[in-house]
Amino acid sequence: MAGAIARFKQRFFAIDHVPRSRKHVADPAKGSNAKRINMYLRWMVRANDRGVDLGLWKRITPADLMVPLDVHTGRVARELGLLERKQDDWKAVEELTAVLREFAPLDPVKYDLALFGIGVNEGRKR
Secondary structure, three states: OHHHHHHHHHHHOOOOOOHHHHHHOOOHHHOOOOHHHHHHHHHHHOOOOOOOOOOOOOOOOHHHOOOOOOHHHHHHHHHOOOOOOOOOOHHHHHHHHHHHHHHOOOOHHHHHHHHHHHHHHHHHHO
16 A cells, blocks of 8 residues: 555656645655545545445455554554554554454454544543
């Protein structure tokens, strides 16, 4: 998926854009966790059976997705022993997704909302 995101960025910026717009498109090759792009891919690929995702794209399977990693998801994953890496970067995305694939090889990202929700709700308690 990192390669696909990099190719998207290359093609996207093949035409002229305002220079500052480059910072808004993540690049896993530079270590970015690409949270927004991974979230978008999740919405477009995962089936629309729970009212969260759209399931419009069929050429990418849920098994190919990478977890949209943010501070909440990363913290909870570390607390649960699912993630050892300290930074919330692309290597952490790969590590966490690999662990989640052990639980659900066909749809590892299905745990994303649970990890995020626990993290957000715990943050409110603090």
